Amino acid sequence: ENISDFSLNITDCTQVVVPEEVFFTVAAAGILENLLILIAVARNKNLHLPMYFFICSLAISDMLGSLYKTLENIFIILCEMGYLTRHGDFEKKLDDAMDSMFILSLLGSIFSLLAIAADRYITIFYALRYHNIMTLRRALVILAIIWTFCAGSSIAIALFSYEAATVIPFTILFPLMMFFILCLYVHMFLLARSHAKKIASLPTSTVHHRTNMKGAITLTIFLGVFLCCWAPFVLHILLARFCPHNPYCACYMSIFHVNGTLIMCNAIINPMIFAFRSPELRSTFKKMFYCSR
Amino acid sequence: MSALRLISNRTSQQALSNSDYTWDYEYYEYGPVSFEGLKAHKYSIVIGFWVGLAVFVIFMFFVLTLLTKTGAPHQDNAEPSEKRFRMNTSVADFGRPLESGRDFSHQMAEESQSLFHFCINEVDHMNKAKDSQKGPGLESNIQFQEVPRSRG
Numbered sequence: 233e234n235i236s237d238f239s240l241n242i243t244d245c246t247q248v249v250v251p252e253e254v255f256f257t258v259a260a261a262g263i264l265e266n267l268l269i270l271i272a273v274a275r276n277k278n279l280h281l282p283m284y285f286f287i288c289s290l291a292i293s294d295m296l297g298s299l300y301k302t303l304e305n306i307f308i309i310l311c312e313m314g315y316l317t318r319h320g321d322f323e324k325k326l327d328d329a330m331d332s333m334f335i336l337s338l339l340g341s342i343f344s345l346l347a348i349a350a351d352r353y354i355t356i357f358y359a360l361r362y363h364n365i366m367t368l369r370r371a372l373v374i375l376a377i378i379w380t381f382c383a384g385s386s387i388a389i390a391l392f393s394y395e396a397a398t399v400i401p402f403t404i405l406f407p408l409m410m411f412f413i414l415c416l417y418v419h420m421f422l423l424a425r426s427h428a429k430k431i432a433s434l435p436t437s438t439v440h441h442r443t444n445m446k447g448a449i450t451l452t453i454f455l456g457v458f459l460c461c462w463a464p465f466v467l468h469i470l471l472a473r474f475c476p477h478n479p480y481c482a483c484y485m486s487i488f489h490v491n492g493t494l495i496m497c498n499a500i501i502n503p504m505i506f507a508f509r510s511p512e513l514r515s516t517f518k519k520m521f522y523c524s525r
Numbered sequence: 526m527s528a529l530r531l532i533s534n535r536t537s538q539q540a541l542s543n544s545d546y547t548w549d550y551e552y553y554e555y556g557p558v559s560f561e562g563l564k565a566h567k568y569s570i571v572i573g574f575w576v577g578l579a580v581f582v583i584f585m586f587f588v589l590t591l592l593t594k595t596g597a598p599h600q601d602n603a604e605p606s607e608k609r610f611r612m613n614t615s616v617a618d619f620g621r622p623l624e625s626g627r628d629f630s631h632q633m634a635e636e637s638q639s640l641f642h643f644c645i646n647e648v649d650h651m652n653k654a655k656d657s658q659k660g661p662g663l664e665s666n667i668q669f670q671e672v673p674r675s676r677g
Contacts, residue, residue, distance in 0.1 A: 245567060418589075425592060448589035456582040467574060479563055484570040 245483035250493050255305060262298035262499030266291035269507045272516040279512060282371035283355075286347045287507050289375050293340030294499035300334040301496055332390035335402075338462065339382035341498075342409045345458065347374060348506065349416045356420050399473045406466050410459065417451050453505060461498030464491040 269291045273279045307326070310316045316323060351371075355362050389402060424447055468484065468491055475481040507513055566572070 414585075418592075421589065422592065445590060448586060448592075451589055452582060452586040455585065459582065460578060463578060464574070471570075479567060480565075480570045483567045484574070487571060 245479075245486040248487045248490055250489040252305065255489075255493060255496075256302065258493055258496045258500065259298045259302040259305075262496050263295050263302070265500060265503050266295040266298075268517065268520075269503055269513070270295075272513055272520060275520070276512070276516045279516065280368070282366045282368060283348070283351050284510075284513075285368075285371050285375060286344060286351055289378070290341065290344035290348065290502060290506060293337045293344055294502050296333055296340065297337035298496050298499045300330055300337060301492055303333075304330055328390055332386040334386075335389050336382050336386035338465075338495075339385055339405075340379065341458075341462070341502075342406065343378045343382060346409055346413055347378065349413045353416045353420060356423060399469060403466055403470050406462065410455065414455055417454065421447055421451055457498065457501050457505065461494045461501070465495055 270288055273284050273288050307316070307330070311323075351366060354365055358365055464487075468488060471478075471481040471484055476485070
């Protein structure tokens with residue numbers, strides 16, 4: 233790290249550089265993991281359910297995020313080695329396309345998490361009518377709408393990124409969605425907790441207090457991971473728009489690569505907390521690996 | 526996105542430290558930022574942000590565990606049940622996707638029963654509170670007889 237922290241009057245905050253090897257390893261791990269999930273869901277007919285489709289949508293958006301970072305790095309390396317010109321129109325369009333890919337990944341992530349939370353909410357609160365409410369066709373329609381909206385918004389944001397009018401909705405969307413997801417999960421959690429209390433009052437059951445703690449831990453992990461991985465980047469966008477020349481803001485913006493790496497770490501962690509918690513998916517993985525040997 | 530392009534600029538600048546800016550399109554000048562006369566530490570936003578984030582997550586965790594420990598808002602009369610309820614599936618795994626498939630039909634059955642049980646209680650309470658709708662009441666009676674749902 234090139235942080236110079238002697239006295240305050242010296243040099244500016246230099247960019248904190250993440251080594252290329254770390255970058256590519258994290259990106260590759262994210263892409264592979266999410267690809268495996270897509271393959272597993274495609275191969276196992278038991279997993280053709282709305283909830284797994286939403287998990288696949290999350291996997292796709294995570295993959296796009298990691299892919300973006302990888303492509304950007306490869307692009308820069310190619311420029312270093314001289315295979316690509318630096319002043320071309322083509323490069324600019326390529327860069328535009330990659331920016332919109334990244335924003336697509338962020339929006340896709342947020343909406344996929346929202347869809348997963350809503351699906352679980354309906355599973356718990358409308359358990360008896362779940363199959364009528366969330367049919368496979370409806371799930372696919374919902375996913376199509378989500379991705380069309382995300383694609384349109386990402387292209388619009390990438391083209392008109394200079395306007396404050398695009399940055400502000402973009403940064404408001406993030407905490408709003410998070411708050412909504414938090415409310416859904418807290419409501420589910422309260423239901424599970426009061427249900428547990430009912431069961432605890434039954435004479436024949438033994439209740440472990442630890443299982444309630446486990447629910448709290450699970451929920452905190454869900455939301456804490458998403459927040460810690462995406463909020464730094466969103467703050468960066470805000471600061472870059474509104475105070476680029478302020479020294480404090482500039483110092484925050486110097487850790488941009490770390491923020492980018494965090495987003496790729498989110499792509500690695502998300503499958504673990506959503507997809508791999510399903511025993512059916514895990515057994516599909518095992519079959520895939522043992523059959524290939 | 527201007528921020529991203531800006532950083533692409535800096536990235537490529539970092540990589541080729543001796544050359545000029547490599548992307549040749551419109552962006553606003555980062556410019557030399559003067560760091561004179563700073564009152565607080567220059568990484569104060571970074572530190573403040575991460576500390577705030579950590580505090581928020583820990584606060585959220587404590588609120589959730591507090592919800593665990595305090596009593597339910599209204600005490601319901603627990604109906605005696607002949608069937609066994611599996612604690613794990615109802616509370617700790619609410620974050621897990623509910624399973625389908627032949628192997629998990631047993632788990633599904635018990636989970637469904639526990640969910641039905643609770644839904645019926647809720648519906649009955651809605652009934653008593655509102656004292657208006659007869660539909661949900663009838664519905665709950667009928668659904669109580671229902672075989673646990675099977676997923677296909």
